[in-house]
Amino acid sequence: MLSSAKHKINYSAFSIPSSTSSSLSHSLSQTKNMTQVTMEEVWKEINLASLHQHRRLNIDHEPVLSNQNPNNSIFQDFLNKPLNQEPPPSSSSTHHGSLLAPPATVISFNPHSIDTHFDESAMFGCFGKKRGQDSDESRGDKRHKRMTKNRESAARSRARKQERAYINELELEIVHLKKENARLKRQEEQMQLKMAEATQHQTKKILQRSWTSPF
Amino acid sequence: MSLSPRDPLVLARVVGDVVDPFMRLISLTVNYGQRQVTNGLDLRTSQVLNKPTVEIGGDDLRNLYTLVRLSPDVPSPSNPHLREYLHWLVTDIPATTGTAFGNELVHYENPCPNSGIHRVALMLSRQLRRQTVYAPEWRQRFNTRAFAENNNLGLPVAAVFFNCQRDNGCGGRRT
16 A cells, blocks of 8 residues: 555656655645545555554545545445444544544545645544544534435335336236237137138038139 | 346345345245235235235145245344344245245244334245254344255245335335
8 A cells, every 4th residue: 555655656746755754744735736546545645654553443444535436435435334333442432533524524625624634644543633522523423424324215215116116017017918918819719710610611612612713 | 037137126135135136936925914915015014913824836745945034124224233133934834835834933023113114025945855944043133144054945936025114104205
């Protein structure tokens, strides 16, 4: 991870020295104008470099910083991760809270807010500035939870709607097929009757000429 | 016949959350009173209080089947951490008969929900022999796939599901 991040930086227009976090933060202010992708990698690198004890949290927010996912799924994945886990020990619970709040700004790709975060990154294991206010965190937290739950239940009810539509289609098709089946059966009966008549007719007339050529 | 991707079982993620894709091999008819359960039918708690009448198809009375009724959305669809909950387990059902002829290992329970709209699935699997299926120790955290593997049931041969919600629910719609 570290090497790939460095690799990306080396491709930038600026010549950026490697590894130390101070030089990185300096280079980061320069790379403010670079693509967001590069900045995300660098941001990731800072976190990885400065903290090993918060490795678990890093794993938590790696999906946020991945380049391939669109905004929505990153957000959801990111939020779902802490929600599905068992309640972590209290020391990291505040980290979790602060994890949830700052991504709202990062994901909107606001370079300025990220910049301020970078300055303090060396001190914290966390992603972003540690907001001391618990109520802020929990309010944002609750709102995000509510949003994802709402989104999921909307998706479920859309799925239910589709199921109903499909069954309706099948029922209509059944009715249609039954009608056609009945029609075809009637046709077949009539044909058979005609065939029967025709054969009877023929046996009667066996000694007679069936065609007379016109004179 | 294999399941089309628009089959309600697939759309509702019953195939996926509960079982792996399977092929419908025999018929399964479930009736709660007069009402036949079609996939995705909306039922209320009061309508499913008692056991349904279940009839299965097939043609050889010697083939025995196991029927499982479970719900994967416990305690609520948005937070199913107790997935799945086993409502009913009947084994040794001979083909062409119904659950009345089988062995009820886990008696019928209808813990329909307080919140949300839960999927309730009934699944039929073929047994290798008589009395080879063992009931699990508890109802919640039931795992259909593990259960099938432990009892040599393989993939199901038929399944149907419906949506269950409480009696004075609003059908998932806000007015």
